[in-house]
Amino acid sequence: MSRHNKSKRRRRVKSTAPQVPPRPPRRIDERPQRLNAPWHPFPLVELCVLAGIVCIVLGLFRTEDQGGRILLTLGLVLGSLGGLDTSMREHFAGYRSHTLVLAAFPAVATAALSAFAGLWLVAVVPLMLAVFALAFLALKRLWRRKTGVPA
Known part of the structure; x- marks a missing residue:
């Protein structure tokens, strides 16, 4: 026999506060129509x-x-x-926000073009990092302005 008597459990007191109706779930994965390309269909x-x-x-x-x-x-x-x-x-x-992907594109393009032009590797890497940093900062600023997030 168990030591807890199930029939003598206390019942929960019902709240008198009004219940809030559940919110409909937010669909984060739905893309707005404005994101469709001009050649959409x-x-x-x-x-x-x-x-x-x-x-x-x-x-x-x-x-x-x-x-x-x-x-x-x-x-x-x-x-x-x-x-x-x-x-x-x-x-x-x-x-x-796709800041990293978009900042990497001009950096890789700069590195490829400067390497094909015959620039030394010692100069290619700092040039690529500088282009990446400038593009990253510009794209992050643009993203914050578009979404209204303070800097």
């Missing part, structure tokens, strides 16, 4: 990413020749542009 970004994936796969099968490296590079660029498009539209509309 046409799946341009998805086709760009698909073409990038195909180019990457074809480039991986032809690694020995120059055409395979070009296909691989083209695939990486197309896939990156597909993600960059969505990131830019969401960031500039004030929907989600």
Whole structure:
């Protein structure tokens, strides 16, 4: 036999305060209509990413020749542009902050162009970091202005 007698439990006192009706759940994942691209019904970004994936796969099968490296590079660029498009539209509309991704784009582009131009690696890295820092600060300031968050 248990030592607690279940029939002698105290009952909770009912509150006389009015109950607040439950709020409808907020849907955070729903994107506002203003984020749709100008070419909205046409799946341009998805086709760009698909073409990038195909180019990457074809480039991986032809690694020995120059055409395979070009296909691989083209695939990486197309896939990156597909993600960059969505990131830019969401960031500039004030929907989600993509500051790091968007700041990395000009930094990587600067590093690639300066490396192809023949700049020494000792100069490429500080230049890339400076471009990244400037872009990060500018994009963060823009994001705060769009969302109304104080600095």
